[in-house]
Amino acid sequence: MLKDRIEKVKQMLNKEKTDAVLVSSVFNITYLSGFTNFSEKEREAYIFIGKDFAYIITDERYTEAIKRQVPYLTLFERGHKKSTKDLFKKHQKKIKWLGIEEDNLTVAEHKILSRHFKKIKHFDVGNLRSIKTKEEISKIEKACKIGDLAFEFILKKIENGISEKQVVEELENFIRGKGAVVSFPPIVAFGKNSSIPHHQTGDSILGPESSSGREGQIILLDFGVKYDDYCSDMTRTVFFGKPTSQQKTMYETVLQSQQKAVDFVNSATVAGKEVKAAEVDKVARDYIISRKYPAIPHSLGHGIGLEVHEHPSLSPKSKEILKEGMVFSIEPGIYLPGIGGVRIEDLLVFEKGGLRQLTHSQKKLTVI
Amino acid sequence: MLKDRIEKVKQMLNKEKTDAVLVSSVFNITYLSGFTNFSEKEREAYIFIGKDFAYIITDERYTEAIKRQVPYLTLFERGHKKSTKDLFKKHQKKIKWLGIEEDNLTVAEHKILSRHFKKIKHFDVGNLRSIKTKEEISKIEKACKIGDLAFEFILKKIENGISEKQVVEELENFIRGKGAVVSFPPIVAFGKNSSIPHHQTGDSILGPESSSGREGQIILLDFGVKYDDYCSDMTRTVFFGKPTSQQKTMYETVLQSQQKAVDFVNSATVAGKEVKAAEVDKVARDYIISRKYPAIPHSLGHGIGLEVHEHPSLSPKSKEILKEGMVFSIEPGIYLPGIGGVRIEDLLVFEKGGLRQLTHSQKKLTVI
Numbered sequence: 001m002l003k004d005r006i007e008k009v010k011q012m013l014n015k016e017k018t019d020a021v022l023v024s025s026v027f028n029i030t031y032l033s034g035f036t037n038f039s040e041k042e043r044e045a046y047i048f049i050g051k052d053f054a055y056i057i058t059d060e061r062y063t064e065a066i067k068r069q070v071p072y073l074t075l076f077e078r079g080h081k082k083s084t085k086d087l088f089k090k091h092q093k094k095i096k097w098l099g100i101e102e103d104n105l106t107v108a109e110h111k112i113l114s115r116h117f118k119k120i121k122h123f124d125v126g127n128l129r130s131i132k133t134k135e136e137i138s139k140i141e142k143a144c145k146i147g148d149l150a151f152e153f154i155l156k157k158i159e160n161g162i163s164e165k166q167v168v169e170e171l172e173n174f175i176r177g178k179g180a181v182v183s184f185p186p187i188v189a190f191g192k193n194s195s196i197p198h199h200q201t202g203d204s205i206l207g208p209e210s211s212s213g214r215e216g217q218i219i220l221l222d223f224g225v226k227y228d229d230y231c232s233d234m235t236r237t238v239f240f241g242k243p244t245s246q247q248k249t250m251y252e253t254v255l256q257s258q259q260k261a262v263d264f265v266n267s268a269t270v271a272g273k274e275v276k277a278a279e280v281d282k283v284a285r286d287y288i289i290s291r292k293y294p295a296i297p298h299s300l301g302h303g304i305g306l307e308v309h310e311h312p313s314l315s316p317k318s319k320e321i322l323k324e325g326m327v328f329s330i331e332p333g334i335y336l337p338g339i340g341g342v343r344i345e346d347l348l349v350f351e352k353g354g355l356r357q358l359t360h361s362q363k364k365l366t367v368i
Numbered sequence: 369m370l371k372d373r374i375e376k377v378k379q380m381l382n383k384e385k386t387d388a389v390l391v392s393s394v395f396n397i398t399y400l401s402g403f404t405n406f407s408e409k410e411r412e413a414y415i416f417i418g419k420d421f422a423y424i425i426t427d428e429r430y431t432e433a434i435k436r437q438v439p440y441l442t443l444f445e446r447g448h449k450k451s452t453k454d455l456f457k458k459h460q461k462k463i464k465w466l467g468i469e470e471d472n473l474t475v476a477e478h479k480i481l482s483r484h485f486k487k488i489k490h491f492d493v494g495n496l497r498s499i500k501t502k503e504e505i506s507k508i509e510k511a512c513k514i515g516d517l518a519f520e521f522i523l524k525k526i527e528n529g530i531s532e533k534q535v536v537e538e539l540e541n542f543i544r545g546k547g548a549v550v551s552f553p554p555i556v557a558f559g560k561n562s563s564i565p566h567h568q569t570g571d572s573i574l575g576p577e578s579s580s581g582r583e584g585q586i587i588l589l590d591f592g593v594k595y596d597d598y599c600s601d602m603t604r605t606v607f608f609g610k611p612t613s614q615q616k617t618m619y620e621t622v623l624q625s626q627q628k629a630v631d632f633v634n635s636a637t638v639a640g641k642e643v644k645a646a647e648v649d650k651v652a653r654d655y656i657i658s659r660k661y662p663a664i665p666h667s668l669g670h671g672i673g674l675e676v677h678e679h680p681s682l683s684p685k686s687k688e689i690l691k692e693g694m695v696f697s698i699e700p701g702i703y704l705p706g707i708g709g710v711r712i713e714d715l716l717v718f719e720k721g722g723l724r725q726l727t728h729s730q731k732k733l734t735v736i
C-alpha cells in the first residue's frame with residue numbers, strides 16, 4: 001500500500017511534466033515510506049523519485065531500519081564516503097525538470113540542486129495526502145476519541161482559581177496517560193483572552209471577571225491529540241458562570257454557522273454536486289457577517305492527518321474540491337476585541353453520503 | 369545586554385557591506401530577543417535589522433509578551449490586516465543588499481523576498497553566538513552538571529538484560545526529574561552497534577556478546593541536557609564485563625587523542641599563538657591514524673550553546689580561529705565495523721589561560 005503511494009507520485013510526475021522530485025518535508029517522507037523515526041527538526045532524509053527510480057537518501061543511523069522496513073525504496077546511504085551529489089550526477093542527464101517542495105527546501109539546498117538541475121519548480125507532494133485511506137481515517141478517529149475523553153476529563157478539573165497553563169498541563173498529562181501526545185500546544189483562553197484566535201496560553205486565572213461577579217467567563221479550549229502518528233483537533237467554548245445574553249447569542253451564532261456549513265456540503269452531495277472548499281468557507285463566513293459580527297479572521301477549516309494542518313484548505317482563496325476520503329476541520333469563530341471570543345471546531349470526513357463527524361464532544365451550551 | 373547583540377548585528381552589516389538582514393532561524397531569534405516561546409517547528413517570527421531599524425515580526429499570539437519582554441525591538445504584528453510585505457515595501461528602497469540565512473530560509477520565502485529586494489546574499493548571524501558571555505557559560509555548566517549526575521545515575525542502572533531504549537528512558541526520566549530535558553535524542557549503543565557513530569538507539573539487549581560470555585561488551589552513551597535554554601553534550605564509553613586487550617587499546621588511544629588535542633590548544637595559548645580549529649582536529653585525527661586505526665568519520669568537535677551544534681566547527685575544513693569565550697566539544701572516536709566503537713566527548717571553554725573542561729564525568733576505563 002505504501003508502494004502504491006510511490007506509484008502515485010510517478011503518475012503525478014507524468015501529469016505535471018516533471019521528470020523527478022526531491023521530497024524533503026519529513027511528513028511527506030513519512031507518508032511515502034511509512035518510516036516515522038526521522039527528526040522533525042533536522043534534515044535527516046530525502047526521497048528522490050523519477051520515472052524509473054525511487055531512492056530514500058539517509059545516513060548510516062537509519063540504514064538497518066530502512067532496509068528492513070522500506071524495501072521498495074532504494075537506499076542511498078550518504079556519509080563521508082558517498083555524497084548526495086554523486087546520486088544527482090548519476091541522474092541529472094535524464095532530468096530536465098526537477099520538482100522540489102518550495103515551502104520546505106532551504107535556499108542553501110536549492111543552490112546545490114541548481115548545480116545539477118537546470119529547471120526546478122514547485123511540486124506539491126502533500127496533495128497526495130489529502131485523501132485518506134480507511135486505515136488513516138480510523139487512526140484519526142482514535143485520536144479524536146482520546147480528545148473527547150480529554151474534554152470530558154478537563155470539564156471536571158476546571159474550577160475557580162485554576163490558570164490557563166494549569167489546564168494545559170492537566171490536558172497534556174491526561175493525553176500522555178492514554179499513550180498519546182498533544183498534536184500542538186493546546187490553546188486555553190479565559191475571558192477576554194478568547195478574543196485572540198491563537199492566544200498564547202498564559203497565567204490568567206479563572207474567576208469572576210466582572211465586578212458583580214455574576215457574569216459568565218468564557219473558556220476556550222482548542223487542543224488535539226496525536227496517536228499512532230495521526231492528529232486530531234477540536235475546539236470547544238464553555239462558560240464559567242452564567243453567560244450573558246451577548247455571550248449566548250455569540251455562541252448560538254457560531255454553532256449555527258458551523259451547522260450551515262455542514263448542511264451545505266450534505267445537500268450538495270445528495271444532489272450529486274461537486275463541492276468547492278471555498279464555497280463551504282463562504283457559507284459559514286457569510287452567515288456570521290449576516291448576524292452583524294466581524295468576519296472570521298482565519299480560514300473556516302483545514303485538512304488534518306500526519307500534520308495538524310494539511311490539504312485541503314477551507315478558505316476563501318482555496319481552489320480545492322472536496323473529495324471522498326478528505327478529513328478536515330470546520331471551525332467558525334466570532335472574536336470581539338476586549339470582550340471575548342467563541343470558536344467551535346470539529347473534524348469531519350467527507351464520505352459517499354456526505355460528512356461524518358469524527359469528534360463527538362457535546363456542543364450544547366455548557367456552564368461550569 | 370540583549371540590546372548589545374542587535375548593535376553587533378548592525379556592526380556586522382556594516383563590515384559585510386549588507387544593508388539589512390532578515391533573521392529567520394528560531395535560535396538566532398532567541399539569541400537576539402531573549403524570547404524563548406517561538407516554535408522550533410513552525411515559522412512564527414522573523415527579526416529584520418537594518419542600519420536604522422530593528423523589527424521583530426510576529427503575530428497577535430505573541431504581541432503582549434513581546435511588548436513586555438523585548439522593548440528594544442519594534443514590534444511588527446502581521447495578521448489579516450497587515451502583511452510582512454507592507455514592511456518590506458516601506459524599507460526596500462534603502463536596501464541594496466539583503467542578508468538572509470540560506471540554510472534556514474525556504475525557497476518559497478526567498479521568492480517573496482526577491483520581489484522586494486534585488487540583491488540577496490547569505491549572512492551568518494549564527495557566528496555572533498560562537499563567543500559566549502559569562503552568563504551563557506554558566507548556563508552551559510549547569511547543563512553539564514546535570515549531565516554528570518545523569519551519567520553517575522545511569523551507571524548504577526545498567527545491568528544484564530537491559531535494552532538500549534530502556535537506558536534512554538532512564539536517562540530521560542532522570543534529566544526531567546532535574547527540571548531539564550535532553551538536548552537531543554540520546555545515543556545508546558551496545559556491542560557492535562557502537563561502531564556506528566550515530567547509532568539509532570534500539571532494542572538490543574545487554575548481555576554477554578561472545579559465545580564464551582567472558583568478553584567485555586561496549587556501552588557507548590552519548591547524551592546531553594538542555595537547561596535554561598542552554599545545551600550540554602557528552603559521550604562516555606564503558607564496558608560490561610572485562611574488556612579485551614583490543615578494546616582496552618582502542619579506549620586508551622581515543623583518550624590519548626583527546627588529551628593531545630587539549631594539550632595542543634593549551635601549549636599554543638601559553639606560547640601566545642593563535643589556534644586554528646582545523647589544527648586541533650588534525651592533532652587528534654593524526655594521532656589515531658598513527659596508531660593504525662581508521663580516520664575519525666566525523667568532525668573532532670562542534671560549538672554548543674542554544675543549539676547542540678553551532679559555531680565553531682573543529683573539522684578539517686573549518687576556517688575558524690579559537691577565541692576566548694568559545695565553548696565546544698572535543699570528541700575523537702574509533703569505529704571498527706563488526707567489532708565496535710569507542711568515543712569520548714567533553715565540553716570545554718576556551719579561556720585566557722587555555723581550555724577549561726565543563727563536563728566532569730570520570731574517564732578512567734570503567735567496567736560494570
